[in-house]
Amino acid sequence: MAAKLKKGDKVVVLTGKDKGKQGEITAVMPKDNKAIVDGINIAIRHARQTQTTQGGRTPKAMPIDLSNLALLDANGKATRVGFRMEGDKKVRFAKTTGDVI
Numbered sequence: 001m002a003a004k005l006k007k008g009d010k011v012v013v014l015t016g017k018d019k020g021k022q023g024e025i026t027a028v029m030p031k032d033n034k035a036i037v038d039g040i041n042i043a044i045r046h047a048r049q050t051q052t053t054q055g056g057r058t059p060k061a062m063p064i065d066l067s068n069l070a071l072l073d074a075n076g077k078a079t080r081v082g083f084r085m086e087g088d089k090k091v092r093f094a095k096t097t098g099d100v101i
Contacts, residue, residue: 002090003028004081005035009101010072013040013064022072026061034063073097 005011005025012022023037041062049055070078073094080095092101 002083002092003030004092005066005069005071011035011037011069012072012078013037013068014070014078015068016041016064018064025069028066029063032063033066035066035069036061036063037069040064071101074099 005028007025007028009025010022011025013019018040021040023040025035026038027036029035038061041064042059043062044057045060046057047053047055071081071094073079073096075097077096079097081092081101082095083090084093085091086100093099094101
């Protein structure tokens with residue numbers, strides 16, 4: 001099945017502690033049905049100091065479920081994604097505006 005959300009898409013969070021925040025998808029994990037969004041769902045990870053790296057607390061973006069994300073259309077509003085054929089190519093389009101993504 002074709003992916004409705006892809007790397008580089010601008011999305012908004014629909015539910016959870018980061019509801020309403022916007023960001024860009026940096027990685028998608030289709031097997032887990034999750035994506036990593038830049039600046040969203042941040043957790044603090046502790047790293048031990050080694051000879052090469054400085055230890056301490058570092059913020060890390062954790063995966064968020066794809067069902068909790070919605071694509072942003074040209075107007076900056078959340079939209080669902082549909083598929084249609086244009087000529088012989090299958091393209092994604094925003095359901096709110098009908099524009100090709």
